[in-house]
Every structure is written in structure tokens, then in C-alpha cells.
Amino acid sequence: MQTETSKQTVQGSIRPVKSSKMSQILSELKKNKHYYFLMSPYMIIFFTFTVIPVVFSLLLSFFYFNMLEFPRFVGWQNYSRLFLNDDVFMIALKNTFLFAVVTGPLSYIACFIFAWIINELSPKVRAFMTLVFYAPSISGNVFFIWLIVFSGDSYGYLNGFLMKVGFILEPIQWLQDEKYILPIVMIVQLWLSLGTSFLAFIAGLQTIDRSLIEAAAVDGIRNRWQELWFITLPSMRPQLMFGAVMQITASFAVADISIALAGFPSVNYAAHTIVTHLMDYGTIRFEMGYASAIATVLFGIMIGTNLLTQKLLRKVGE
Amino acid sequence: MGLKLIASLRAPRKLNRSFTVSFLLFVLLALFGSFMALPLIYAINNAFKPLDELFIFPPRFFVKNPTFDNFFDLVAIMGNSWVPLSRYITNTLLITLIGTAGHIIFASAAAYPLAKYRFLGSKSLFSIVVLALMFSGHVTATPNYMVMSWLGWINTHASIIVPALAFPLGLFLMKQFMEQIPDALLEAAKIDGANEYRIYWTIVMPNVKPAWLTLLILQFPALWGTDGGSFIYSENLKTLHYALGQIVQGGIARAGVGAAVALILMIVPITLFVISQSSVIQTMATSGMKE
Numbered sequence: 001m002q003t004e005t006s007k008q009t010v011q012g013s014i015r016p017v018k019s020s021k022m023s024q025i026l027s028e029l030k031k032n033k034h035y036y037f038l039m040s041p042y043m044i045i046f047f048t049f050t051v052i053p054v055v056f057s058l059l060l061s062f063f064y065f066n067m068l069e070f071p072r073f074v075g076w077q078n079y080s081r082l083f084l085n086d087d088v089f090m091i092a093l094k095n096t097f098l099f100a101v102v103t104g105p106l107s108y109i110a111c112f113i114f115a116w117i118i119n120e121l122s123p124k125v126r127a128f129m130t131l132v133f134y135a136p137s138i139s140g141n142v143f144f145i146w147l148i149v150f151s152g153d154s155y156g157y158l159n160g161f162l163m164k165v166g167f168i169l170e171p172i173q174w175l176q177d178e179k180y181i182l183p184i185v186m187i188v189q190l191w192l193s194l195g196t197s198f199l200a201f202i203a204g205l206q207t208i209d210r211s212l213i214e215a216a217a218v219d220g221i222r223n224r225w226q227e228l229w230f231i232t233l234p235s236m237r238p239q240l241m242f243g244a245v246m247q248i249t250a251s252f253a254v255a256d257i258s259i260a261l262a263g264f265p266s267v268n269y270a271a272h273t274i275v276t277h278l279m280d281y282g283t284i285r286f287e288m289g290y291a292s293a294i295a296t297v298l299f300g301i302m303i304g305t306n307l308l309t310q311k312l313l314r315k316v317g318e
Numbered sequence: 319m320g321l322k323l324i325a326s327l328r329a330p331r332k333l334n335r336s337f338t339v340s341f342l343l344f345v346l347l348a349l350f351g352s353f354m355a356l357p358l359i360y361a362i363n364n365a366f367k368p369l370d371e372l373f374i375f376p377p378r379f380f381v382k383n384p385t386f387d388n389f390f391d392l393v394a395i396m397g398n399s400w401v402p403l404s405r406y407i408t409n410t411l412l413i414t415l416i417g418t419a420g421h422i423i424f425a426s427a428a429a430y431p432l433a434k435y436r437f438l439g440s441k442s443l444f445s446i447v448v449l450a451l452m453f454s455g456h457v458t459a460t461p462n463y464m465v466m467s468w469l470g471w472i473n474t475h476a477s478i479i480v481p482a483l484a485f486p487l488g489l490f491l492m493k494q495f496m497e498q499i500p501d502a503l504l505e506a507a508k509i510d511g512a513n514e515y516r517i518y519w520t521i522v523m524p525n526v527k528p529a530w531l532t533l534l535i536l537q538f539p540a541l542w543g544t545d546g547g548s549f550i551y552s553e554n555l556k557t558l559h560y561a562l563g564q565i566v567q568g569g570i571a572r573a574g575v576g577a578a579v580a581l582i583l584m585i586v587p588i589t590l591f592v593i594s595q596s597s598v599i600q601t602m603a604t605s606g607m608k609e
Binding site for chain 2: 204
């Protein structure tokens with residue numbers, strides 16, 4: 001609107017500021033049209049299935065929607081119900097944080113420590129050990145092997161072993177007993193968690209400048225621990241930050257393993273997490289508005305924790 | 319003898335290493351290494367166990383009389399069922415191959431401009447992709463279901479393949495790796511008259527082969543292990559992993575067959591990783607996040 005009027009008033013004299021900015025943008029777009037074209041297939045799919053759904057989910061969390069009737073605006077009702085009236089969500093929230101607090105840091109530290117020890121090995125052994133530690137995370141759904149280990153009858157591996165040595169007299173229902181479900185899911189989650197960040201750390205350790213370590217030795221670095229703290233960790237900061245993002249996101253997203261081991265829903269919701277709660281409302285009860293509120297809370301938790309951790313890691317070695 | 323062995327395992331020319339600590343660390347590594355490897359070794363052994371060994375008490379770890387019976391049973395069971403096993407394998411292969419190849423091509427096409435040029439929106443687009451690394455796909459599951467139903471993609475393979483094409487981690491790793499390509503190489507091609515598409519296809523792509531393999535190793539297992547989720551309900555569109563679930567649910571009588579399918583499911587991604595390991599490590603070296 002403004003552009004129009006200014007165009008009319010100053011026509012013929014000087015070029016109007018606004019339209020020159022517009023035309024600048026246009027010519028910029030035109031100049032780079034090949035780049036936009038190259039990016040378009042990826043970006044169209046990425047926006048359709050990732051960006052727009054996040055925004056959409058945020059909006060939908062303020063509506064009541066069951067996929068049949070027209071969405072009805074309910075304001076903050078979904079959120080108040082979630083935090084004040086949903087006991088199961090509270091259990092899910094507690095379990096998710098327990099998972100994140102235990103498996104997040106543990107798996108992150110394990111990724112680093114094992115990568116660090118493996119890096120001391122000769123190249124052939126290093127390649128083999130990398131495979132040993134990485135294989136569980138890509139062997140996909142073989143974690144059902146753990147079902148046999150923790151099986152509740154005496155054919156279960158753990159029960160069989162404990163009964164043989166005489167620790168227990170009769171089999172324990174590992175996956176039906178609330179006491180054991182959560183720790184078992186955590187163990188299996190840890191077993192699967194040496195994935196992308198582990199590889200990133202292995203790679204990061206191999207690219208550390210050797211002359212830096214030699215120079216440090218001359219300057220009085222006396223043992224591997226000093227080398228680790230003063231040279232290795234600061235040189236690996238970018239990989240450490242990348243690894244943190246991967247591990248944090250994974251540790252908040254525990255669901256498949258919990259469902260495979262403990263069932264869905266698990267006994268007394270002992271292994272219920274935010275994601276399984278979301279699945280319950282999103283794909284079984286079809287309360288899409290409520291499910292969106294759960295998704296939005298999960299999104300907030302994941303992004304918040306990640307950004308906070310990034311801020312903290314930036315301080316490493318500074 | 320023992321000392322010599324350990325000495326030979328160590329990488330040469332490391333400074334400031336005390337032998338005792340090295341020894342203790344290697345013991346630690348061996349301990350946890352066996353924790354990682356044992357379930358997989360057990361899974362492999364189980365696939366070759368005859369029925370009487372599968373149900374022996376107390377359970378035995380290694381197979382004594384290996385047999386291929388479980389694999390023959392698998393073929394026999396699936397041959398009688400309404401949907402043959404080959405159908406599940408074809409579905410899984412179709413999803414995995416299109417999803418992986420398409421992802422590599424789309425992600426690298428998008429990564430090239432982002433890695434090498436500054437233009438309107440390039441920075442913010444990349445920031446959005448990095449932000450997308452920070453939450454899991456579960457967050458978008460509900461709206462995705464609606465998008466799929468509007469597109470009419472429910473109960474088609476497209477509902478699994480298409481979203482996988484724009485997996486954010488792939489673009490991120492590809493872009494970081496492409497930044498290493500020397501600008502001079504691209505300039506030279508431009509002077510020779512090549513357009514952007516030609517440069518992308520004939521210069522950039524051959525130079526980022528290690529990154530292709532990395533995207534492959536990240537994308538392949540995810541698609542290979544998909545069970546169709548909530549999008550696919552027709553039996554003849556289901557995947558191998560879904561078939562595994564069905565067999566395992568068949569109860570203990572099917573334990574041997576289940577172990578055979580599990581072996582097929584795990585051996586393919588692991589073999590791929592063995593082949594591509596060095597390229598993957600090379601790509602991951604550039605995975606770091608800038609501050």
C-alpha cells in the first residue's frame with residue numbers, strides 16, 4: 001500500500017526506497033534461483049512433514065478435535081487437564097525424566113569413554129571394537145533378544161542362571177514386576193545407545209592435531225588424564241556438542257523399547273513415557289487436540305534441554 | 319606373551335602412557351565389549367539351534383548341533399500363509415532402497431547450496447534444520463497422520479518413504495562435509511561453463527562419496543526395521559519386521575523361526591556398516607556443531 005503511494009508521488013524523480021528494496025530481493029532471488037531449485041525437493045518435504053506439523057500441533061493443542069467433528073476451540077483446557085487432571089501423564093513425565101536423567105548422561109559419557117579408549121588401539125583392532133560397540137544400535141529390532149534374557153519363566157536366561165547358582169528358588173517375573181521394569185528398559189536403552197554420537201567421537205578423536213599433543217608433552221603434560229582435559233576435550237568441542245544433541249533427543253524419546261519389553265500399556269504404567277502417552281491419545285483414542293498438547297510439551301522439553309546443554313558445553317575448556 | 323599381546327594391540331607412538339592404566343582401561347573395554355556383543359552372538363547362535371536346544375534347561379548359550387532347520391521352517395510357514403514371505407521382503411526392500419537413495423540425492427542437492435553459498439534465507443533454513451535435530455519425530459506424529467490422510471497416502475508405501483527423504487540429520491552431516499570441498503574446484507568448473515546442476519552432479523557428488531555412505535548407514539537401518547507404523551494396515555503392504563512380530567507372537571513354538579528372521583534383519587545393516595566404516599568415520603569427523 002505504502003509502496004504504491006510513494007511510487008505515485010515521486011514518480012520520475014528518484015527511485016522509491018521501498019520498491020528498490022523489493023526489487024533487490026527479487027533480483028537476489030532470481031540470481032540464486034538455481035540454488036532454490038536444488039533445495040526445493042528436500043525443503044518441500046521437510047516443511048510438509050516437519051516444520052508445518054510442529055506449528056500445526058502447537059495450534060491444535062488449543063482445540064478439541066477427534067478427526068470426525070469440526071475442531072472446537074478450548075483455550076488452555078488441554079494443558080490444564082494434562083497437568084492437573086491426568087495422573088497417568090504425571091507418571092509418564094516422571095518416567096521420562098528418570099530415563100533422560102539416567103540414560104542421557106550415562107550414554108553420553110559411555111560414548112565418549114569407549115571412543116576414547118578405542119582410539120588408543122591399533123587401527124585394525126580399533127575398527128573391530130567400533131563395530132562391536134556400534135552394532136547393537138543398527139541391529140534394529142533385535143532387542144527382543146532381551147525378552148528371552150528377562151523372560152519370566154525358568155527358560156529365561158537370567159532366571160535360569162540365578163536359579164542354577166541358587167540365588168533365587170523360583171523365577172522372577174522381570175517384565176511384570178513394577179520394581180524391575182524401569183531399570184530393565186534403561187539397561188536395554190543403554191545397550192542400544194552407542195550410535196551416531198559414538199561414531200562422531202571416534203572420528204573427532206582421530207582428527208585431533210598430533211602436533212598439538214606433542215607440543216603439549218613438551219610443555220609439561222604428564223599423563224593421559226591431563227592430555228584428555230587440556231587437549232582432547234577442548235579440541236573436540238564441536239563433536240561433543242553434536243553428540244549431546246543426539247543423546248538428549250534420544251533419551252527423551254524412549255518408547256519403542258519400552259513397548260517391546262514391557263508392553264503397551266505396561267503394568268501399572270511402570271514404563272509409560274511421554275511418547276507412549278502421546279501414542280495412546282494420538283493413535284488409539286484419536287483425541288488429536290489433547291495429543292497435540294502432549295506433543296507440544298515434549299517439544300518444549302526437548303528443545304529447552306538441548307539449548308541449555310549447548311550453552312553449558314560452550315563453556316568446556318574456556 | 320600376555321604383555322606382548324597387549325603391546326601389539328596398542329597404537330604406536332603415544333606419549334605419556336602408563337602401562338598399568340592402559341591395561342586397566344583395556345580390561346574395562348573388553349568387559350563392556352562383551353556386554354554389547356553377547357546378545358548379538360546369542361541371536362546368531364539361536365538361529366541355528368534345533369528345537370531341543372532352544373528349550374534346554376538350564377539354557378545354553380552356544381549352539382551344539384547347528385542346523386538350518388529354522389530357515390527351512392520359515393520358508394515353509396510363510397509359503398503356507400496368505401501373504402508369502404517374498405512379499406514382505408519385496409516391500410521392505412522397496413521402502414529401504416527408494417527411501418535411502420532418494421534421501422541421499424535430495425539431502426545432498428539441498429546441502430550443496432547451503433554449504434557453499436550465502437543467499438537470502440540460506441542461514442535461517444539451515445538453523446531450522448539444526449533445530450529439527452533437537453526433537454524426535456514423535457512430536458510431529460499426530461499432525462503427520464492428518465497430513466497423510468489429506469494427501470490420501472494412508473495405507474501406501476509413500477507414507478513411509480516420503481517423510482524419510484527429508485530426514486534432518488542427513489542434510490546436516492552432508493552440509494558439514496561439503497564445506498570441505500575447495501572453492502577453487504567449483505570456480506574452475508564455472509569458468510569452464512558448467513551450470514550449477516552440472517557442478518552439483520559431476521563435481522560435488524563424486525567428491526562426497528564418504529558422506530553418501532554415512533547417510534546410507536544412518537537411513538538404511540531405520541527403514542529396514544520399519545514395521546509400517548500406524549500408516550499401513552493392508553497385509554500385502556506390510557514389511558519384514560512386521561512379519562517378524564507376527565511370528566514371535568505365535569508363541570514359543572515359533573521361537574526358532576523368529577530367531578531366523580531376526581538374524582536376517584540384523585545381518586544386513588551390520589554388513590553394510592562393516593563395508594562402509596572408514597568412510598563413515600571420515601564423514602563424522604566433520605559432524606561438529608559450530609558455535
